[in-house]
Amino acid sequence: MPVLVASPVTQQLAAKLRLRAAELSALLQQHAGAAVLATDNPPDVLDFKDVAAGDRQAIIDEAALASATAELQRIVAALRRLGDGSYGECQDCGEPIDERRLFALPATPFCTACQAIHERPAMPRR
C-alpha cells in the first residue's frame, strides 16, 4: 500500500491546520446555533440601547464570521494539498515556501514574493 511519507514538519503543520479547522468549524456552528435561537426566541422587552448594541454586535459577528469562513476554506485547501503532496509549494511559482512562513501561516498557498504580488492589485476591502 503506498504511503505518503510526511516529514515531521509537515505532520506538525497538518496538526496545526486540523486544530484550527476544528476551532473554526465549532465557531461557525455556534454562530449558526445562536442565530437560530435569536430568531426563534425574540426577547419580549427590548429598549433602544439594547437594540443598538445588539445590531453593532451582529455587524461585528458577521465580519468575524466571513473571515472565519474564508480562513476555513484556506485551511481545507491546504489540507487537500497535504493529501496530494503539493503542500509547501507555492501555488503560483511552484517554489518551496519558506518553513518559517509555513509555521506562521500554515494555510498560505503562496511564497512571500507571490503573496506580495497578489496583495498589490487587490483593493483593500473595508
Ligand SMILES: [Zn+2]
Ligand atoms: Zn511563489
